Amino acid sequence: MKTRIKEFRARFDYTQEDLARIIGVRRETIVFLERGKYNPSLKLAHDVAKALNTTIDELFIFEY
């Protein structure tokens, strides 16, 4: 899985810690999400997308 979280985060000038605080997760979780090393729950994916004012489809790219 690839994500565009870093790209969207840069648009809002958020640090990983800022985004983590907004969503209510640990900073490491944002790190793993950005690296595509963690598959988030639907709720977390929704929360990240909402915080970055975008949709889940835009943010997460699944490769089959």
Place this chain on the structure above:
Amino acid sequence: MLNDTKTGQKIVIAMGIGITTLVVVTFGFYFFANPTVELFDVITVPIIIIIILTSSYIIYDRYKNIKKGLPAQDERLKLAAYKAGYYGFVAAIWSAIGSNMLSIFLFDQDLRGGLVVAAVVLVSGIVFMLSYFYFSRKGE
């Protein structure tokens, strides 16, 4: 759950510190009361040091996050805890069987009930802590 609120998280940290302190104190009393150190005691020392160090790290890590205004535990860590719990459970079952078999194989005698219980607690505890540490660092 206790972990879901900020006060709850602080209570969990306080409980962790309390339990770790109790383990250290109990261990200290045990060695004070027993001047003759047996082989089993020597084996137990590194295990208890591992448990204390790992739990101290987990407590410190949680405290650090709370101080920054971040949650001590989120869905990724809960998942890591569930996975580690599964591995701890499997380790508990195998250590109950394995410790006695190992004792028969090495010393040609059955292990006392108390020692089997001790082996189960220590092995499952260590496996839980190490796998929790691994999964929380690995990501998935």
